[in-house]
Structure formats: C-alpha cells, structure tokens
Amino acid sequence: IGFINSTQPLNSWARNSYPSVQLELMTKNKMPIAHFRYHHNAIQIRHYLLLFLSVFALLFVSAASDDADSSEHTCAWDDRHNCGGVYRDPNLKEMQVNLVGREPESFLAYVHPDISTFYNKTEEGSMKITETKFNGMMGKFVNMAAKPITILWKPYNPTQEPTYISQVEAFGAAGTATYPGHVFLVTPVGYHSTVLHEFHVKKDNSLYVYDPIGSLKEAEKTLSAPELERYKLQYDNLAFNKLYEQFTGRQWLGLYGRKEAPRYYMWPAESFGQVHTVVTKETHLQELPEDDRFEKMIPLNCDAPEARKALQEYKGPEENLTLNMTVLSVAPRVFEIKNFLSPAEVQHVLEVALGMKLAQSTTKAGSVGKERVDDATRTSQNSWISRHRSPIIDSIIRRSADLLQMDEALFRRRSKDEEHLVPETKIPINERLQLVHYDVGQQYTPHHDFAIPDTAHGQPSRFATILFYLNEVPAGGETSFPRWMNGENKDILKAEPEVGKAVLFYNQLPDGNYDERSQHAALPVTKGEKWLTNLWVWDPHM
Secondary structure: OEOOOOOOOOOHOOOOOOOOEEEEEEOOOOOEEEEEEEEEEHHHHHHHHHHHHHHHHHHHHHHHHHOHHHHOOOOOOHHHHHHHHHOOOOOEEEEEEEOOOOOOOOEEEEEOHHHHHHHHHOOOOOOOEEEOOOOOOOEEEEEEEOEEEEEEEEEOOOOOOOOOEEEOOOOOEEEEEEEOOEEEEEEEOOOOOOOEEEEEEOOOEEEEEEEOOHHHHHHHHHOOHHHHHHHHHHHHHHHHHHHHHHHHOOOOOOOOOOOOOOOOOOOOOOOOOOOEEEOOOOOOOOOOOOOOOOOOOOOOOOOOHHHHHHHHEEEEOOOOOEEEEEEOOOOOOOOEEOOOOOHHHHHHHHHHHHOOOOOOOOOEEOOOOOEEOOOOOOOOEEEEEHHHHHHHHHHHHHHHHHHOOOOHHOOOOOOOHHHOOOOOOOOOOOOOOOEEEEEEEOOOOEOOOOOOOOOOOOOEEEEEEEEEOOOOEEEEEOOOOOOOOOOOOOEEEEEEEOOOEEEEEEEEEEOOEEOOOOOOOOEOOOEEOEEEEEEEEEEOOO
C-alpha cells in the first residue's frame, strides 16, 4: 500500500512553492518497508513520483509472481536487518473471521507455541503445561447499555461498603485484577445503592457483559444510529471473541476493529535462557561531577548537544555498550538485563528522588473514571521523573529506546520532520519514569499494567514495561510473575532486585491482544527497603 501526502493543496504543485511530499511503502499487514520525504519544486516532484511509483510497481509485480503465502515474505528475527526489517512472529497464524453483516476477512492471531519448545526440545508434545498455584486473572466488564455505569467490588463481609473499581462509559469497557468467587456490582453513576446487575467471577472466564437491551434486534428498535453503531461494535467484538478463543485457547480482551497488532518491535522469547544482544552508544556514566552541572533541566525536545558533550567526559572510553537480554519467561515475555544502569546513574536517580516528595501510589481500572487509593492492593509511595529532568535521565531513556529497538524521538516531543513516527500526536509515547519506594511490609499485589481502554481507534494502552532496580533488598521485594507458563513446577517466577538490573516485559501479545499472563506483583519487603523506577511505553501512542 502506498500513500502520498502533501502539506499544500494539489493546485499548488503547479507553482514552484516547495511543498512537502511523502511516500510510504508497507506490507499489507502495515509493516513499514520504506518512507520517503522530499521538499522540492513541482518539476522535481513529478520526477520523484514517477520514480517512486515505478519502484512500487516493480515491488507489486515481484510480490505477485511469488507464492501467496505471506510467511515466505517475512524474515527470521536474526536476519531482519538484512531483508528490509520485515519480521513477523512465526506464531502468528491466519484465522478466518466471518461476522454477521460484515465481509469475511482474515486475522493474524497469536497461538502460543508448544511448551516443549520453551525447553529447546525438538519433539513437540513431549511436555505439558504446568499452571502455578496462583488463580488470579483479569476481569473485563463490558457495558452494552446506552448510559454509563459504575463497577463496584462487593466485599465478603456484608457489613463493609462496596469498593469503587471504575466508571464505564456507554458501550465501553473497563477491567481489573480479580479472582474466582469475586462479586462485582453494576450501578448507575452516582447511585451506588441501586444495583442493576451482579457479576460472579468464574475460573477461566475474563469477560462479563451487562446488556439490558438484550439483543441486536431490540437494539435496532430502540437505539439511535450513533448508539446502534457503538452497540454493534461491542456485539461484533463478542462474536469475534468466540472465534478467537476457539482458535487460540484464550479470550480476546481488546476491541476487534479498533485494536491492531503492536506498531513497535517485540523481542522474541522462544526458550528459557535465550540471550539477545543489544549494542547502544549510550554508554555507562562512570562518575558524577562534584558540582551540580547535570542537575539542570534540558529542553522538552531533549535537544541539548552541549550538555550531552559535557556528559561524555564522565563516561568511559568505550564507544558502545553491549547489553545482554536473558529470557526469564516465554509467556509472558520477560527479559532480564543485568548492569543496565551504572552505580553512578543509580546514585543520580536516587539523589533526584530524595529531592522529591513521595505520595501514596494509586491504581486505575480503565480510561474513564478516577484513580483510587487502595491500601490493600498498593502500599508503596511514588513520584515521577521527566526525561528532560537532567542529561543523565535523558541518556537512560535513550538507552531504553535502544533496548526496545525504537527511535528515541518516540520518547520526547517531536518536530514536524518527525511527525511520520507517530502521525496521531507529537507527545511522547511513554510516561515519565515512576520512582517507587517500598518499606518493610509494603507491596503491590498481582495486577496488570495495561488498562482496558475506551472505544478509541488504536486502543492506546501500555505496551511494554521496564523495571530498573536501584538497590539490593536484604529480603523480599522480588517482582513475581505468578501466571508464567512452564512445564516443570507450580512455583511462581521471581525476579530478584539487584542494583542496576533491568527487567523488560510486554503487556500485549504480537496480535494486539492484552496479555493476561503479564500479571505481576511487587512482593512484600521483609527486611530493609526497596527503591525502583519503571518506564511504561504505550502502543500506538499515549
């Protein structure tokens, strides 16, 4: 697919007015192949267009002459830089989708590989999945009503008041971590004593639907045209979920037609202990200066060449830094990167932290409604650090971008020449670094980093999480992944906190579905204290 955009009307092309012309080539699955942008006069534009369209025609003819199986036109991960960077996860399988009133289409669904491959065993089927003892899950609540609702958790003790979870817009959805046996109440917004419906959470079911209308036929009679369109969006999504669950063995937590596959690269995790190597020019800071030269903020666009040059004097002589990523878990995809931060960088982050006021951490279940303080769920304190807070923080973010194989411009405000990176917005696709402190007994119980978004196109939500550990914890404080898939034991996976270590995990699957198995927890600190900072990266944008 090729598309051409001009920053000026077409009739201006006849004048020597230096418009901007862009051409983007991509596969049918919207993986970019090439992007061209030129500022030339009208005659040069026509020449470039003829050249580009000729190249595109050759690509089309070449593709048409090959076998129709798209898997033959993608690269293995290790070869992606030598064949145009078009990589497709081998576990994405074509699924046929036939929904009432819509044209049949295909969908690339992610199917978990055989568990034996996690252990590099050649004989598939030689092992069986061993689930951990943990029975937590995600609960997604879909509102099929034409009015917003409130979701409340009903305590086991009848004398206690229900706990607010989220407000859900009309024909929207929200979600939260939950367990079999939990009960959630549906009430009108502002009238928590009026219970419209109850959801009783059951094992292996994450989808719960409130539909007072009852059927598509009734919706066609009672709803306005815009309301009917939104009702049908959720109606079709539930129908798609049945096909998806039958094909993959898990439920679809996104919104079909609005949620697409991740725009950004995902590191493959094929087996336990697999190692990927990342080379970055953002080398380690070896020492901090005695003065406060690196305490000053840099511009919002992080264009600070003098500050970066001055910072280089406090780094080692090496031109590059090599980072080794080790696979801790295949499902969810979890990687450990030791020595991601140097001791001097850790010290700087802590010094920044000690100069900020920490507040009690909050949680949120959806894109609509308020954040809430939950003393039982999250007992830590946190604050936030912007990339432009200092050149050192900027360097850490740049290194993180290299780790994720993403352009660092995605992590700051972008110029007009960089608009093609994220056409929807100029703001960063990441949140500020969150700094978190845990004292003895404090924790964050099992949760998901992604929130169920509203019905917006693209379904923006958290895509990847990087944890940076800032101190050694004498006892406790591990990051656990209680739903990791393995074939040997029922124990939960634990990542030990170590100074300078990073842990990367993805909150989404390669097909765009939210990964239920990415549920994780900060286990209670039993001795000492824990300092941590984390980076949340969104897809396709914030």
